[in-house]
Every structure is written in C-alpha cells, then in structure tokens.
Amino acid sequence: MFDFLDLSRTDIGLIGLGVLLLLILLRMPIGIALIAVSFVGIWVLLNLKAAWGILTAVPYDFGAKWSLTSVPMFLLMGFCCYHAGLTRGLFDAARKWMSGLPGGLAVATVFGAAGFSAVTGSSVACAAAMGRIAVPEMMRNNYDPTLATGTVAVAGTIGALIPPSILLILFGIFAQVPISKLFIGGVGAGLLTAVGYIAVIMIRAKIDPKIAPAVLERATKREKIMAVADTWPVILLVIGVFGGLFGGIFTPTEAGAVGAFLAFVIAGLKGSLTRSTTRQALIETIQTTAAIFVIAIGANLLTRFLALSGASAFLSQMILEIGADTITLLIGIAILYLILGMFLEPLGAMLLTIPVLLPILRDNPEISMIWFGVILTKFLEIGMITPPIGLNVFVIKGVVGNLVTTTQIFKGIIYFLLADLVVVALLMIFPQIILFLPSLLE
Numbered sequence: 001m002f003d004f005l006d007l008s009r010t011d012i013g014l015i016g017l018g019v020l021l022l023l024i025l026l027r028m029p030i031g032i033a034l035i036a037v038s039f040v041g042i043w044v045l046l047n048l049k050a051a052w053g054i055l056t057a058v059p060y061d062f063g064a065k066w067s068l069t070s071v072p073m074f075l076l077m078g079f080c081c082y083h084a085g086l087t088r089g090l091f092d093a094a095r096k097w098m099s100g101l102p103g104g105l106a107v108a109t110v111f112g113a114a115g116f117s118a119v120t121g122s123s124v125a126c127a128a129a130m131g132r133i134a135v136p137e138m139m140r141n142n143y144d145p146t147l148a149t150g151t152v153a154v155a156g157t158i159g160a161l162i163p164p165s166i167l168l169i170l171f172g173i174f175a176q177v178p179i180s181k182l183f184i185g186g187v188g189a190g191l192l193t194a195v196g197y198i199a200v201i202m203i204r205a206k207i208d209p210k211i212a213p214a215v216l217e218r219a220t221k222r223e224k225i226m227a228v229a230d231t232w233p234v235i236l237l238v239i240g241v242f243g244g245l246f247g248g249i250f251t252p253t254e255a256g257a258v259g260a261f262l263a264f265v266i267a268g269l270k271g272s273l274t275r276s277t278t279r280q281a282l283i284e285t286i287q288t289t290a291a292i293f294v295i296a297i298g299a300n301l302l303t304r305f306l307a308l309s310g311a312s313a314f315l316s317q318m319i320l321e322i323g324a325d326t327i328t329l330l331i332g333i334a335i336l337y338l339i340l341g342m343f344l345e346p347l348g349a350m351l352l353t354i355p356v357l358l359p360i361l362r363d364n365p366e367i368s369m370i371w372f373g374v375i376l377t378k379f380l381e382i383g384m385i386t387p388p389i390g391l392n393v394f395v396i397k398g399v400v401g402n403l404v405t406t407t408q409i410f411k412g413i414i415y416f417l418l419a420d421l422v423v424v425a426l427l428m429i430f431p432q433i434i435l436f437l438p439s440l441l442e
Helices: 009-025 030-045 048-063 066-083 088-098 104-117 123-140 145-160 166-175 179-207 221-229 232-246 252-270 275-309 311-322 326-341 346-362 369-383 391-403 406-412 414-429 432-439
Strands: none
Touching: 009 030, 009 275, 009 311, 009 346, 030 048, 030 275, 030 346, 048 275, 066 123, 066 166, 066 232, 066 252, 066 275, 088 104, 088 123, 088 221, 088 232, 104 123, 104 145, 104 179, 123 145, 123 391, 145 166, 145 179, 145 369, 145 391, 145 406, 145 414, 166 179, 166 275, 166 346, 166 369, 179 232, 179 252, 179 369, 179 414, 179 432, 232 252, 275 311, 275 346, 311 346, 326 346, 326 369, 326 414, 346 369, 369 414, 369 432, 391 406, 406 414, 414 432
C-alpha cells in the first residue's frame, strides 16, 4: 500500500520519530501521540492487521505485569496521607527545631519535603502539600516571596528521588533492573539534593538577612519533643514499608499494597479517615494511574515500532560510530533531558526517550543502570522547575494565587538550579553516592 513512498524501514522509523516530536510540539497529549505514531508506523511497515494485533496485545501484555501493581498502590498511599493530613506534623516539627538557623523556615520546608517524599512518589503532590503548609507560614514571618515560593517548588522535586518513586518504578520495569536497588540508590541522591538546597538557603539568608528574617518565637524543649511525637504517622509508615522492604519481608511490589493498607489504618487511628478523604484518594489514584499507563503503553508500542523499523539500532550504531566516550555521551544525555524538561512533564520525557537510549546504555560496560536510573530521575526533576513549563512552579502558583507572580517564583528557583547542577556534577564524578547503598543489598 505504501510501496510508492520508496522508503527504507529505517527511514520510516526516523520519520515516525520526527512526526512524534511534531505532534508533541503541537500539544497533543504525549500518550496519544506515542500510540498514534506507533500504530501508523507498524501499519506502514507490516500491514493493518498486524498493527491492530500489536495494538491489542501490547496493552494487555504490559498491564498484566505483576510489578506494575506497585504504581497505583504507592499512589494510593501518598494520596491517603495527603488528604488525611498524616504529614502535617512534619513541617511543624522541622519548623520548631530549625527556626534558629539562618532561613530556618525555608530549611524546615526542605526537611518537611524530604519526610513527605517517603510517603509519596510524586514531586507535584509533594510541592502542593508543602506549598499549602509552608508558604503561608513563611509569608507571615515576612520572608521574601521569591525565596518562600522558590524553596517549596524545588523542595517538591525531592519527592521523585527519595522512595517510593513512580519514575524509578517505571524505569526499573522498562530497564529490567531491581526496583529495590533503584529505591535505595535514590536515597543518596535525594539527601544530597536536600543538602544542596539547605546550603543555598542558609548562605543567602546569611548574606542578606532581610529575605529571611529570624523567627522571634522559639519553641521550648518540651514543644520540640512534642512536635517530633506528632510525626508518628509518617515514622510508623516508613518503618512499616521500608523496614519490611529492605529487610526482605516483602517485595517492592508488595510494599505498595502494605503501604496503602498501613496509610488507611493510621488515618483511621488518627480519626482523619472520612468518606470524603477515601473517595478523593481513590479518585486521584485512578486518574493518575490511568494517565501513567496510557503513556507507558504508548512507550511500549514505540519500542516495538523502532525495533521493527531498525531505527533504534541505527541510532545506537550512529552514536557508537561518532566515537563519543562515556563522559561525552552522558553530558549529551544530560543536555537532552534538561532541554526536554523545559517542555515535557517528567514521565513523558522519560518514556519518550528510553526506547532509544536503553540499547545504547546497555552496551556500555562503564554505565550502571542503577546509577543511570537515579541520575535520569534527577535530570527529569530539574525539568520540573525550569521555564517555560516548570510544572512545580505552576503548582505553587495555584496554591498561592495572586500573592506571588509566576515570574517571581521562577526568579526564586535560580540559585537552587545552580545547586542542582553542582549535585548532578557530584553524582556523575562520584557514582558511589548512588551505588554504595545498593551494593550493600548484594
């Protein structure tokens, strides 16, 4: 039917990639674009019957993977904690302990976000939760609006590094690497990121105290201890889920179900588990899971299309023939993701590119897939705060309303972006920051 086009199979694959990028630039939802291009591409390469057959088989084969059940379960755990208010004590405890430091409330926000990250796999959820709690508190204490909102926007990105992380789960499934090792590898990168953000806050507050006035009201020792006691829901949940996971009691897939169950039990014990809370958590879990699965199924179809056309092999060979060493390759990948992050949300950017990149990376003995999965997540999270899209920035804008402009929030993240670049450099120069803890599981 398409013989008159006189194109090779590789040409068709490359044209398909070009059309895909064009559709994404035209703002077509990335999941639909992936499915449409892959379906038409397979039709051109084979025939309509084969295209329908693959379109029918791939969603079923992908959705039937047992490891994928952890995605909705971890999402349910996070949404339950969020709507039931199980994490509210985190910021309060951090605030009472850190208020004496330069920029103490902003520092407390980063600590609170790191704690919240342990019960949610989403940076957007983390940013939204901390934005509602921390921004009003900082504004009441006359913090500079750019520092207050910028801190919350960047602190939210820790949510995708510290486990459980939906991005790491999906990377583990696609790259066929142990999710438990990705989880524990993300801890090192997440903590280093938090340290970088805290350093930026304290240095800026020390240089210009007006942007983060000292908090005059100091908590007593008893109040500090009581505040820590109020964090028991998160502490219990983290011990229950990750203690069992890394203790070998259950698998990462089972950990999601255990976490969701514990979240509902703890919410019930606190008296915050209402019909409205449960309904909202379930609805948001279903909506988010559906969106993730559509994109993931599209990425699976794209992998099939590129393999059939030979485009993925062609691109891999082309890069190898260029003779780029590992460092040059990684710098190129970093630039690619930083650019994509300006226009695409992280999940879409990851699933759009890994069908092309995985064959190249697997053939490179110098690159650990555990390390790459974590640093890839870090690249994607930087994209969550870079203009013009900067999803976390718009989440914070939605929380604060007209009190702060979008431009002010973007201005507030500039110094944190510099810290992120330093963190990425350290992760690339010293890969053991990521790999040391996973090596202990071997």
